[in-house]
Amino acid sequence: MPQNVWTRWPLREALAREGMSETRRWIGRVVRALLVGLLLWATLTRPPFHGWWRSVGAVAVLLAGAAFHGFFRTTLRQRLWPSLGLFLAMEGGAFAFHAVGASLPAVVLWCGCAVVAMERLPLAAALLCATAALATFALVNDDNWLTTATTTGGLALAGYVMRLDAEARGNTQRLLAQERTARNAEAETAALAERGRIAREIHDVLAHSLSAQLVHLEAVRLLIQRSTDLEADREQLLERVTACRGMAREGLDGTREALSALRGEMRPVEEYLRELTAAEGARLEITGERRGLLPEAALAVRRVAQEALTNVRKHAPGARIGVRLTYTEDTIGLEVRNTMGCTEPDALACSGSGYGLVGMRERAELLGGTLESGFEGESFVVRLQVPA
Numbered sequence: 001m002p003q004n005v006w007t008r009w010p011l012r013e014a015l016a017r018e019g020m021s022e023t024r025r026w027i028g029r030v031v032r033a034l035l036v037g038l039l040l041w042a043t044l045t046r047p048p049f050h051g052w053w054r055s056v057g058a059v060a061v062l063l064a065g066a067a068f069h070g071f072f073r074t075t076l077r078q079r080l081w082p083s084l085g086l087f088l089a090m091e092g093g094a095f096a097f098h099a100v101g102a103s104l105p106a107v108v109l110w111c112g113c114a115v116v117a118m119e120r121l122p123l124a125a126a127l128l129c130a131t132a133a134l135a136t137f138a139l140v141n142d143d144n145w146l147t148t149a150t151t152t153g154g155l156a157l158a159g160y161v162m163r164l165d166a167e168a169r170g171n172t173q174r175l176l177a178q179e180r181t182a183r184n185a186e187a188e189t190a191a192l193a194e195r196g197r198i199a200r201e202i203h204d205v206l207a208h209s210l211s212a213q214l215v216h217l218e219a220v221r222l223l224i225q226r227s228t229d230l231e232a233d234r235e236q237l238l239e240r241v242t243a244c245r246g247m248a249r250e251g252l253d254g255t256r257e258a259l260s261a262l263r264g265e266m267r268p269v270e271e272y273l274r275e276l277t278a279a280e281g282a283r284l285e286i287t288g289e290r291r292g293l294l295p296e297a298a299l300a301v302r303r304v305a306q307e308a309l310t311n312v313r314k315h316a317p318g319a320r321i322g323v324r325l326t327y328t329e330d331t332i333g334l335e336v337r338n339t340m341g342c343t344e345p346d347a348l349a350c351s352g353s354g355y356g357l358v359g360m361r362e363r364a365e366l367l368g369g370t371l372e373s374g375f376e377g378e379s380f381v382v383r384l385q386v387p388a
Contacts, residue, residue, distance in 0.1 A: 006124040009078045010163065011170030015120055057102065064093050064109060068116070075120040083121065087113060087129055091136070098140060110137040111155050118159025119166060126163075130156055196366075209251025216244040250310075269298050269325065269332075273305055277323050280309045288327025296367055297388045301325070301334050304360045304371065308336035308382040311357075316380070331369070332388035338380045357382065 009015075067090045074083040094109035110133045117129035134152040141148045220240045227233045270286060277284040293301075305323065312321055319338045326333035357373050364371040369386030 007122050009075075009122050010120060010167055011174065012076070012078070015076045015078075015166065015170075060093065060097070061105060064090060064105065067093065068112070071116065072120070080122070080125065084125065084129070087117060091133060094136070103140075106140070107137060110134070114155055115159040115162065118156065119162040126159075130159060206251060206255065209247050212247045213244050213251070216240045216247065220244070269293060269301050272302055273323060273325060276305055276309060277321075280313060280321060282309065282321035282323050285322070285324045286327075287324065290327060291388075293332055293388045297332050297369075297386045300360070300363050300367060300369070300386050301332060301384065303363065304334055304382060304384045305336060307357060307360055308338075312336075312338045312380075327388070330387060331385050334382075334384040336382045337376075339378065360384070 067086050071083060071086040071090070074086060090109055090113050094106045094113070097103070097109065098106035114130040114133040114137075117133065118126045120126075121129060134155060138148050138152050141151075143151075217240075220237055223233050223237055223240070224230065230237070270290065273284055273286075276282075309321065309323075312319055316338050322335075322337045322339070324333075324335040324337075326335070357371070361371040361373075364384055364386055367386045369384065371382070371384045373382045374380070
């Protein structure tokens with residue numbers, strides 16, 4: 001048997017009373033009060049306590065009760081030497097009671113000390129203390145040897161059973177505490193993940209729309225500030241304002257879509273892509289067996305399609321666009337192909353709207369998928385694949 005089995009203390013949760021129900025606690029308090037009352041009554045109504053000696057006997061019984069209480073407190077703090085000191089004091093009190101002829105409190109102290117020692121001390125110390133107390137009780141007991149042996153064995157077994165019961169209760173309390181900690185950590189992780197998801201939605205919808213509007217509004221401001229003939233620049237100003245209004249409308253629609261997604265009220269991906277590609281004049285192809293998707297996967301497909309088509313409209317107007325949605329057994333794939341590529345080598349379409357495709361790539365990686373974007377010949381391709 002490992003050495004620590006003999007030297008370790010019972011769990012603090014086992015020695016404390018936190019694991020007990022309120023009913024069990026009150027039952028314990030009532031039982032202890034009754035035992036002390038009965039012990040006082042039995043001690044003071046029998047020899048040798050008569051007259052003023054009854055006061056001495058009452059004080060002695062109360063001191064023994066205080067020693068028991070102190071023993072419970074020191075074992076709860078797992079302080080070995082003070083606990084052993086109190087145990088020896090109680091054993092000395094039992095010898096004193098026996099010496100003056102008060103056999104009942106002496107027997108109660110010896111037997112009680114043996115039981116609580118088995119329950120609350122490290123096993124090595126518990127066995128020594130319980131053996132000493134029960135051996136003393138057996139030596140002074142006047143009953144026949146069979147009764148004495150049965151009583152001492154029963155008391156030792158009762159103490160060990162109480163120890164096992166307390167250990168089981170302590171293990172249960174510790175497991176419950178660990179489970180509460182794990183649940184709190186899981187809830188905190190889920191909250192952080194949800195905050196991250198909301199932050200990505202805000203960026204993907206509002207940041208993109210607002211940044212584009214700011215670009216157009218700044219252009220309008222510069223035109224008004226530098227123009228000497230506003231009428232001559234009327235068409236250009238209207239074009240910028242119209243573009244800004246379109247961006248605002250897209251941002252509003254995207255915000256509504258994002259809120260619906262956060263509430264779990266999304267339309268089917270195929271329906272969304274049909275509307276999106278029809279508005280952009282793109283060709284849509286759907287392959288594979290259609291089925292319901294995880295909300296996160298469906299939202300990723302929507303956002304990547306929206307980002308890719310927006311980039312094509314901004315940086316390659318008039319390009320031929322092909323969108324392919326592919327269902328496989330475990331994944332969903334999206335490919336957006338722009339057959340004209342970027343109009344400028346360093347245009348933002350190659351990386352989204354500054355951070356758009358970067359954010360999409362992070363979204364895909366968080367879902368355990370991938371997002372690739374770049375030139376394939378004369379085409380610029382955005383390809384997404386995520387678990388579904």
